[in-house]
Amino acid sequence: MPRSASWHTPLCLAPPALRPWLTERGSLTARLMAHFPAFSVRVCTQASAGAHDDERRAIALARRKQQVEAREVLLMSGQTPLVFAHSVLQHRALRKGFRPIGRLGNASLGSFLFATPTIRRSPLAWRQIDARHPLWRKAAAHVADLPARLWARRSLFFAGHDRLLVTEVFLPPAFAA
Numbered sequence: 490m491p492r493s494a495s496w497h498t499p500l501c502l503a504p505p506a507l508r509p510w511l512t513e514r515g516s517l518t519a520r521l522m523a524h525f526p527a528f529s530v531r532v533c534t535q536a537s538a539g540a541h542d543d544e545r546r547a548i549a550l551a552r553r554k555q556q557v558e559a560r561e562v563l564l565m566s567g568q569t570p571l572v573f574a575h576s577v578l579q580h581r582a583l584r585k586g587f588r589p590i591g592r593l594g595n596a597s598l599g600s601f602l603f604a605t606p607t608i609r610r611s612p613l614a615w616r617q618i619d620a621r622h623p624l625w626r627k628a629a630a631h632v633a634d635l636p637a638r639l640w641a642r643r644s645l646f647f648a649g650h651d652r653l654l655v656t657e658v659f660l661p662p663a664f665a666a
């Protein structure tokens with residue numbers, strides 16, 4: 490079974506209060522800003538890194554060891570973290586279709602993605618993650634007292650043949666998980 494199979498958890502298993510967030514196909518940033526007036530993007534890292542096991546196929550990495558560009562941010566309401574977002578793309582995609590990501594800084598990725606009409610989004614996929622998953626551990630490095638299981642969603646953005654995989658992990662207490 491491919492590792493990405495675990496990203497096909499049925500949405501009906503998610504808490505009802507979380508479902509509108511998990512299914513938002515427009516900008517999550519825009520939806521969060523509408524609900525949390527003190528919204529901000531806090532960049533944790535943006536650098537060359539290894540891809541996770543469940544990411545390589547999605548971004549069509551040819552080699553297991555091939556490095557990717559990884560951007561990790563906390564979407565915040567004041568001092569409260571709401572979402573841990575992890576985005577990966579091949580370096581060649583960063584030089585081509587997704588070039589503006591190289592100079593985003595604290596601007597939201599959504600502000601670029603949803604302002605670019607030629608960029609297309611795949612369907613969303615969902616799963617719960619726990620401490621066995623690298624994203625749970627990465628979120629835990631930035632956020633204290635995480636519960637054992639967190640809901641996450643992911644989807645691909647396409648700029649021509651270039652791909653960007655965005656995964657968003659929803660953090661309590663802002664979201665019941």
Ligand SMILES: C=C(O[C@@H]1C=C(C(=O)O)C=C[C@H]1O)C(=O)O
Nearest residue numbers: 516517518562574596597598599
């Ligand atoms: C994809 C979006 O961008 C959000 C902002 C991100 C960032 O700045 O790195 C990353 C993922 C998203 O949570 C969105 O707003 O929907």
